[in-house]
Amino acid sequence: MRYRNDIDGLRAVAVIPIVLYHAGVSRISGGFIGVDVFFVISGYLITSIMIADMEAGRFSILDFYRRRTVRIFPALFTMLIVVLAVGMATLFPGDLRSLAASAAAAAGFVSNIWFELTTGYFGQAAETKPLLHTWSLGVEEQFYLVHPLLLVLVRRFAPARLKLVLGLTALASFVLGLVLVLPLHLATDAFYALPGRIWELGLGALVAVGAAPRVTSGRARDALALAGLGLIGLGYAVIRPDSLFPVPWALLPALGTALLVAYGAGAVTERLLSATPLRWVGAISYSLYLWHWPIITFWRLRHDMELTPSDTAIVVALSFAAATASHVLIEKPFLRRFRQGRSGPIVAVGAGGLVAMLGLAFVAHQGAATWRTYPPEVRKVAAYVDYPSTADHRAQFLDGTCFVSLGEVYQRDACLRLSTTKPNMLVFGDSHAAQYWKAITERFPTWNVMQATGAACRGLWNVRAESHCLGFMPWILDEWLVENRIDAIVLAGRWLGGEDGLVKDTVSRLVARGIHVTVIGPVVEYDGEMPAILADAMMRGDPELAARKRLTERRARDRTMAPIVAATGATWVSAWDAECPDDHCRLFDGDDGPMHFDYGHVTLSGARILMKALPEPPVRGK
Numbered sequence: 105m106r107y108r109n110d111i112d113g114l115r116a117v118a119v120i121p122i123v124l125y126h127a128g129v130s131r132i133s134g135g136f137i138g139v140d141v142f143f144v145i146s147g148y149l150i151t152s153i154m155i156a157d158m159e160a161g162r163f164s165i166l167d168f169y170r171r172r173t174v175r176i177f178p179a180l181f182t183m184l185i186v187v188l189a190v191g192m193a194t195l196f197p198g199d200l201r202s203l204a205a206s207a208a209a210a211a212g213f214v215s216n217i218w219f220e221l222t223t224g225y226f227g228q229a230a231e232t233k234p235l236l237h238t239w240s241l242g243v244e245e246q247f248y249l250v251h252p253l254l255l256v257l258v259r260r261f262a263p264a265r266l267k268l269v270l271g272l273t274a275l276a277s278f279v280l281g282l283v284l285v286l287p288l289h290l291a292t293d294a295f296y297a298l299p300g301r302i303w304e305l306g307l308g309a310l311v312a313v314g315a316a317p318r319v320t321s322g323r324a325r326d327a328l329a330l331a332g333l334g335l336i337g338l339g340y341a342v343i344r345p346d347s348l349f350p351v352p353w354a355l356l357p358a359l360g361t362a363l364l365v366a367y368g369a370g371a372v373t374e375r376l377l378s379a380t381p382l383r384w385v386g387a388i389s390y391s392l393y394l395w396h397w398p399i400i401t402f403w404r405l406r407h408d409m410e411l412t413p414s415d416t417a418i419v420v421a422l423s424f425a426a427a428t429a430s431h432v433l434i435e436k437p438f439l440r441r442f443r444q445g446r447s448g449p450i451v452a453v454g455a456g457g458l459v460a461m462l463g464l465a466f467v468a469h470q471g472a473a474t475w476r477t478y479p480p481e482v483r484k485v486a487a488y489v490d491y492p493s494t495a496d497h498r499a500q501f502l503d504g505t506c507f508v509s510l511g512e513v514y515q516r517d518a519c520l521r522l523s524t525t526k527p528n529m530l531v532f533g534d535s536h537a538a539q540y541w542k543a544i545t546e547r548f549p550t551w552n553v554m555q556a557t558g559a560a561c562r563g564l565w566n567v568r569a570e571s572h573c574l575g576f577m578p579w580i581l582d583e584w585l586v587e588n589r590i591d592a593i594v595l596a597g598r599w600l601g602g603e604d605g606l607v608k609d610t611v612s613r614l615v616a617r618g619i620h621v622t623v624i625g626p627v628v629e630y631d632g633e634m635p636a637i638l639a640d641a642m643m644r645g646d647p648e649l650a651a652r653k654r655l656t657e658r659r660a661r662d663r664t665m666a667p668i669v670a671a672t673g674a675t676w677v678s679a680w681d682a683e684c685p686d687d688h689c690r691l692f693d694g695d696d697g698p699m700h701f702d703y704g705h706v707t708l709s710g711a712r713i714l715m716k717a718l719p720e721p722p723v724r725g726k
Contacts, residue, residue: 110368111145112386113377114361117333118142119389121340123396127419128411134343137357139240140304140350141336142393144361146244147308154255155312168252170447172245173454175390178438179430180241181461183394184210187234188468190402196486196639197472199232204469206235209242211461216242220296229703231409232633237397239296246298247305267315274306281351289571292510294350304354307362316366329371332363391430396423408653409631482642484696488635491701500542500708506555507538514558514576520584523552527591527723531555532563532580535705536627537596540718543711544594548720551592556580562597564606565613581610585617592721596624596679598704599661604668611672620721621674625662627714628683629655629704638691638698650691658704659684675719682717683710 118141125135153171157163184207191203209218216239223230230236258269277299284294294300310316319325339356347353368374385392400411400419407415442450468475478486491497501507506519522528529551531541538557545553556563561573565581585593593614599607607623614621630637631653641649662680669676683690683699693699693709701707706714 108369108374109378109383110374111149111365111377113379113382114141114145114364114368115386115389116382116384117336117377118145119392120385123392123420123423124416126397126400127416127423129416132340133345134340134347134357136345137336137339137343137354140339140354140357141361142240143244143301143304144308144358144365147247147305148312148362148365149308150248150251151255151309151312154252158255158259163256164447165252165256166447166451168248169454170445170450171443172248173451174438174442174445175435176241176245177454177457178434179391179394180238181211181457182430182434183398184235184461185464187398188464190398191234192468192475194402194405196476196478196489196636197483198487198489199636200472200475201469202489203234204465204472206233206238207468208462208465210235210238211458211465213242213245215239216246216296216298218242220292223292229409229633231401231404232636234398234401236401237393243296243298243301244305247302251305251309267310267313270306270309270313271315274303274310277302277306278351285348285351289569289574290510291349300350304350304358307358308365311362311366316362319367322370325367325371326373328363328367329373332360332367333373333376335360335363388424388427388431391435392423392427395426395430396420399423399426405632405636478639478643481696482639485635485642485698486639488698488701488707489633491635491707496708497701500711501535501538501557502541502555506541507535507557507559508572508576509559510570510572512572514556514572516576519556520554520580520588521552522554522588522590526550526552528589529553529592529594529721530580530585530590531557531594531596533557533595533597534561534563535559536598537563537594537624539627539705540594540596540624540711540715542708543715544718546712547715547718560598562599562603563595564597564603564610566609567603567606585614585619589724590619591724592620592622594622594624594718599626599665601661604665607665608668608672611669611674615673618724620724621672622718622721623665623669623674623676624718625665625676625678625680626658627679627704627706628689628700629658630700631655631703633702634698634700634704635702651689654689675721677717677719679714679717682714 118138121132121135122138125132129135154163154168157167188204188207191200195203206215206218209215215235219233219236219239254269254273255266258266262269281294281300281303284290284300319328335356339353339360343349343353343356364373368377396419399422403415403419404411411419497503502519504512505515508514527550529544529548531537531544531553534557538555541553541555541557556576558570558573558577560570561577563577563581569577595611611621611623630650634650637650637653641647659680662678666676666678690699690713693707694713695709697707697709699706699710
């Protein structure tokens with residue numbers, strides 16, 4: 105296979121926007137699509153190499169995995185070891201256990217599955233997970249497990265239909281991704297899981313086997329290659345984090361990359377992408393991808409989640425420095441020494457290294473509470489990062505029954521039992537409503553307090569919602585509340601800007617039905633996980649740290665919504681004022697724990713404090 109300078113340059117086009125986007129350059133709204141460019145490149149290169157070896161009669165599965173081991177393992181395992189070491193020196197036990205588990209998943213190339221399963225609604229924010237970026241390596245390595253076997257089987261039993269098989273496989277993957285994203289609203293599954301990504305790697309594979317129409321005209325090839333570059337650029341400009349992704353919007357970078365790979369050789373884009381600076385960045389792109397995210401994450405954990413321009417410059421410079429060192433000191437020496445070595449011993453050593461990496465992650469996980477010493481009060485506060493696994497959380501939220509997340513089904517019969525002897529109240533909305541349910545039942549013991557809540561399910565008519573919300577929320581608004589007489593409803597949510605009209609419409613319609621409506625305003629939020637912020641403040645002796653990390657825009661949202669809700673005749677309760685009387689915010693919940701167990705959700709004890717501000721509604725008809 106002929107080496108192509110322009111593909112190294114194309115790697116730079118992929119990795120630079122990724123780094124800048126992650127480093128806080130928000131103008132590149134679609135910077136994350138550089139991963140999709142990498143997927144197509146990988147599919148093309150891997151398939152080209154395998155097809156060339158097969159045609160020469162020298163292909164071996166063991167040789168294939170030797171090349172993958174030498175290319176992937178050294179830099180990856182070095183990064184994992186350094187990240188674990190930094191984590192052991194700086195993180196609190198709960199965060200370190202999470203890091204160690206993700207390191208094990210990354211070493212075993214299943215971190216895409218790990219993050220798909222564990223990035224729950226109450227999980228750490230993405231910006232606090234130093235190894236989140238390894239999900240893409242998991243996708244690629246899983247592809248490398250099945251793709252060589254597919255090529256071997258098709259070439260043996262149906263060689264004339266190789267293009268057809270690869271095309272149908274890619275098409276099936278694309279359709280699956282479309283189904284997951286649109287009717288099922290399971291974008292997370294489509295994003296992380298291999299089946300929803302095969303089509304991108306498959307596009308590269310199709311180019312490698314000659315499925316792209318042959319074009320001999322130089323001008324036509326120039327036009328197609330430039331169109332490909334334009335599609336990638338358009339993707340960076342118009343795709344946003346809330347776009348339907350990866351299907352269909354990833355078509356822009358994926359098709360653009362396929363066009364560049366198919367028609368870029370000898371075209372005008374080859375000269376553009378073969379520029380020395382781009383080729384240099386392309387050469388270090390693997391190490392740059394590996395190192396940039398942990399550097400940015402640890403910087404955020406130490407300073408602020410929101411990066412300033414100077415922070416951005418520093419983390420980008422550090423990322424390039426680390427990538428250059430990794431490429432020169434690790435990648436190149438291993439490639440020179442073992443590129444042509446004996447496959448069996450090299451794969452065996454790689455497997456041994458993987459086992460050792462898993463062992464190191466296990467040791468870090470098991471000893472998470474012993475690597476650093478903390479005062480007891482700090483240890484107690486830091487432990488609240490694990491609050492979602494506690495009995496208090498289960499009692500507070502009723503997870504999986506009356507509060508549901510993706511993949512869960514709301515239990516209508518269990519959660520909507522009307523009382524004939526007590527007045528009936530419904531707590532309705534997302535997790536910011538669910539967090540109050542238990543405290544409301546305790547505050548009003550003479551009421552029958554029901555709950556209908558879901559993760560990211562704001563209780564509004566005509567609001568965009570996930571699949572698990574659509575399973576019960578429209579039914580409650582359009583049918584259940586019409587057919588059943590209740591006395592009061594408490595609406596709460598993580599109210600977003602731009603939805604004030606929906607809030608006004610929903611509340612007005614409920615009031616018109618004769619239901620007493622109480623709306624609880626936005627809760628206090630922080631730029632990071634509050635338990636970690638408080639524990640860090642206690643360790644540093646910096647009592648103002650929490651105040652600096654408090655997000656004041658939630659207070660502004662509170663002030664904007666209050667008159668809108670009041671004008672409908674509903675009752676407005678300011679959670680902000682309840683937590684921050686005279687703008688002096690409570691930090692602890694009365695049990696020496698933090699008020700919040702993550703960026704904003706309150707603990708059960710914290711909810712009890714806030715719900716003291718909730719007035720008892722009148723009983724309907726009295």
